[in-house]
Amino acid sequence: MKVCVIGANGQIGKQLVQLLRESEKHDVRAMVRSDEQAQALRENGIDAVVANLEGTVAEIAEAVNGCDAIVFTAGSGGHTGADKTLLVDLDGAVKSMEAADIAGVNRYVMVSALQAHNRENWNEKIRHYYVAKHYADKVLMDSNLTYTIIRPGGLTNEKGTEKVTIAENLPRATVTREDVAKTVFASLDLKNTFNRSFDLIQGEDEIKVALKQF
């Protein structure tokens, strides 16, 4: 399937684009914010489109048109101001869901945040970020899209172990960005993950095994 990665220039996005590109069963389209980013990707032979999550739904719908799946891994990550968090992580994410609907893209994988579904477990330091992620996830669950919501713990840049723990509720812990990208990749066509959501941290199980046993 052709997968549009929203946030393709981000740290998880870049690794996911690479996995999709090397894959035999998927194709990739990278959605980025600037012409420069798109140009650099194209020079590497990657299908790239420019669209802004603060722009219109129509603009995003055009960018995702012709794809079979969307992965949302854009976002402020909690380090930008709360206004950007509202506009990108919440409203921008929902715009991409509306765009998916318009463009007839049915599959949607959201990279969320550990315990975004449980208000009482939100990280106090970035509580506003959790509000945005919580409601974006909620809108996705109420949509007609075939969703998977992956809620990784604290992201690290270490080399992935390909071993994770996946469950409805997990305690705060870390996971490498590489293993998040690989979990997203594995979940794309794994029916067991359709219309489900889960926390993700580093663990003892092979990614595919963890996803299948969840």
Add this chain to the structure above:
Amino acid sequence: MKVCVIGANGQIGKQLVQLLRESEKHDVRAMVRSDEQAQALRENGIDAVVANLEGTVAEIAEAVNGCDAIVFTAGSGGHTGADKTLLVDLDGAVKSMEAADIAGVNRYVMVSALQAHNRENWNEKIRHYYVAKHYADKVLMDSNLTYTIIRPGGLTNEKGTEKVTIAENLPRATVTREDVAKTVFASLDLKNTFNRSFDLIQGEDEIKVALKQF
């Protein structure tokens, strides 16, 4: 019916509390943030409870327990930081909906903002505020509560005219806080407004007529 006003110390809230207090068919409970505010209300013979929208759902459920309706007219109004907007206008509002559900309060009237339902018409200067209001309204519409969403235009402190225009979509214009309070009051038990939402600006029709003809 007994009506809990959330944001009873606000500029619309104060006028609504007064209307409910003078009414023969309704009783009022004022929900405020501080003991001092509650004490001042009690000295005026008003049933007052203290609860924080940044607190727990359980705390809010206790505060609204025994009421038949909730009016949400709390909020930052777009002038506070975006983090407070996320925590109060969005997550705080949704907590009060969850609290209503727990406490068995079925009727919920939301004071929203003109065109909060149409992203393309949001006021650019307070766009983050509109995001918060939009998603709070969306969660309310998807809830099991019997809602009315009132979206007033720019609020003024002039004396009310008791003449308004009410419709699904209205151009940007102003409305007095007094007339907003009176519209909320009139809609409480007006079945024609149940599970509906509308823009509200100053106009030519008596409030009750405008609500009934909508």
